[in-house]
Amino acid sequence: MAAWPITALAKDYPRGWHVPKHRHRRGQLIYAKAGVMQVTTREGIWIVPPQRALWIPLGMEHEIQMEGQVAVRMLYLDRSNSALFGSHCKVLSVSALLRELILAAVQAHADKRRKRMVVLAHLLLHELQEAKEEALHIPVPSDPRLKTVCQRLLAGTSRVESLEQLATHVGASSRTLARLFESELQMSFVRWRQHVRLARALSQISQGRAIKAVARDAGYASCSAFSSMFRRVLGITPTHYMTQATEPSAASSSPM
Template identity: 45%
Template sequence: MRNISINELDHTPRSVVAIGTDYADGYLLQRHSHRRGQLLYGVTGVMQVSTLEGNWVVPPQRAVWLPALIEHQVLMLGVSTRSLYIEPDAVGALGRDCRVISVSPLMRQLLIEAVQMPLEYDESGRDGTLINLLLHELARATQLPLHIPLPEDQRLQPLCVAFVQQPDVHQSAGDWAAQAHLSLRTFSRLFRQQTGLSFVQWRQRACVVQALARLAGGETITRIALDFGYESPAAFSSMFRRVLGQPPSTYLQAAI
C-alpha cells in the first residue's frame, strides 16, 4: 500500500502491515504514537526523530525502530519511506527501545516488495514467508550509534538540550559540573548513569548526529566543523570517523 495512513489500516487482520509514503521536503510529522510498533525506513533523504528519551538522525538506507505507544515526532528531509507496522505480540526481540538500525540489501528488497503485497496477504503462502523472513532480518539488524540520549535529571537535561541546539566542543565536563553545582566526580558519575555514555562520548555523539542532519541539508563539512568549534575540518572528520567508522564525506552515500 502507498500513501495511506496506518489509522485507516490498523484493523487489518495481519500481524504486519506494510505502507510506503512519500513526503514533501521539510514535512514535519507532529508528535504522535501508534498502537503497533513501527519500522520506519528511508529509501531516500534523512529523517530526524525526537521522543522524550532523545533524538535520532536516520540517514538514507537506514531505518529507525519505534516501539508501540512511544510518542514521536519526525522531520522528513526529502524522504520516501517504507514502513512496517507490527503487532506488539509479533515484535520479538526488538523490545521497548527506539533505535536506528542498519538495513541489509536483503531487508531492503523485502521492504520494497512488502509494500506491493495485498493488504490481506496469504499468511501460509509466499507473502507470509516473505514477512517472516523480514522479521528475522529485522531481529538481527545492527544498531547504529545515532541516538542522542537525554537525561531525566533536571540539572543535566537543560545543558544537554542547549548543546544539541548549538554544539560547541569547547564545553567541558568541568564547565557543566560548575553550572549544575556539582563536583566533577559527582557530575561524571551522574551523567553516565543518566545517559549511558561518558560526557566526552555523549558530546562526540551529539556532534556527529547533528552534523549528519546538516550534511543532508547541503552544508559543507568546513562550515559545520567551524560552527561546532573544531580547529579544522580534518579534526572534525577524524572525530566523525572514530564514532561511525567512515568520514562524513562518504557516510551518507555509503549504503546507496
C-alpha cells in the first residue's frame, strides 16, 4: 500500500506536562488547538499559542513544555514535502481555513480515509506555504554568563532586575552583557526580555487570568501599554486572543 502523503495525529496533555528531547525522521508541524506550548530546540525557544503553528524540520531535536492543558495536533510530512519548508524552525500564522484543514486531516487519518487525506494534503501544503511567518522566537545563547542571565529571566526570578544588576550577578559589566545580547541573540536585552514576558503572558491568558493582572506581572504600568506591545508582536489584542483561546476538553499523558 502506498504511504500516506501526510500523517496527522491528535494528543492532549495535562498542565505542566514535559515531552523530553526527541527527534523525528519526518518534518513536523505542531499546532495547539487549545493551550500554549513552549518548544525548545538548538535554534531557540518557540512559543506556540492556538493561533500559531511551529514547523520543526526533520531530524531537529526538540523538547516541549505544556503551559496549561494543551490539545496538540501534529502533521508529519515526508522528506520531499518537508523540503518545501526549509531546514530551520519557524512559527506560522494559522488562518481559520488552515485550522480547519489541520483538524480535518487529523480526523481523516483517525478514520483511515486515505483518499480524503490525499485531497486534503494538496490544500494543506498550499495553505502552509502561504502562511505568514511570525516572530515568536526566543533565541538561546552559548556564552555561560549570558546563559545564566537568560535562565534567570526565563524562570521569572529576575523580573524587576535591571541589566546592571544582572551583570553584577554574573560578574560582568552591563556593557559587556548588552554586547553579548546583540552579538549572540541579535536583539537587545529589552527586546529579549519583552519576548520572555510575552511568553509568560500567553500562558497566563490561556489559563484565564485577568488581562490587568497579566499586564502587571509582565512589568507594564497600564493595560493599554501592554496591549500595544501584544498587538505589535502577535497582530491581535489580548482581549481578542483570550476570546480565541479555548481549553481542551480532555487531556492525557501519551508521549509524543
